[in-house]
Amino acid sequence: MIAGKKDLQVTALAGILIAILAIPIVNNLGVPPILKSFGSIGISIALFVLTIAGFLVLNFLGRWLAILHQITKFVIVGGVNTFLDFAVLNFLIASSGVAAGFGFSFFKGISFLVAGTNSYFWNKYWTFESKTKKELEFIQFIVISAIGLFINVGVASFIVNNIGAPGTISPALWANIGALTAVAVSLIWNFLGYKFIVFRK
Secondary structure (H helix, E strand, C coil): CCCCHHHHHHHHHHHHHHHHHHHHHHHHHCCCHHHCCCHHHHHHHHHHHHHHHHHHHHHHHCCCCCHHHHHHHHHHHHHHHHHHHHHHHHHHHHHHCCCCHHHHHHHHHHHHHHHHHHHHHHHHHHHCCCCCCCCCHHHHHHHHHHHHHHHHHHHHHHHHHHHCCCCCCCHHHHHHHHHHHHHHHHHHHHHHHHHHHHCCC
16 A cells, blocks of 8 residues: 555654654753764754655555555554653653652653543544544543553553663663653554554444
């Protein structure tokens, strides 16, 4: 399946959102030394370009595997949601100075819920192109997302609070590593749940 004009426009919008949402994350964590010459704006521009390029490459590969087109859109939406999740999380960490313990778990729950609400609309209308108004669709979405929330917060909290940051890694960076690992685990659950339960045609 080849991307249409709408898919390219939505991907460009997603790339812009990712670029904007990356700024508070980079500002809280600091620019890694290897990327100092880019700065936070350069990193944002690179993320925008990578979003578009990634979509085009995966969409091209989708010609031979039809489901890859849908997975590509899900990954793009997941990218927006991840950056929204991380932007809210890093804003709360930077505002409060709390990067571990119950405060971190609470902040992670808030950031995940904000990203999850955003996820519903992007996935319903773009990824899975659901036109039907199923009576229980939003409730199913909440249930699948709630399980995803427990998986996401549980994995992140275990890594941050039980494993703890190695000596050379800052608590803020370790909090983001924990959050990123949690995203990877919950991403699989969410795709399967949304595709085969919530937005099943």
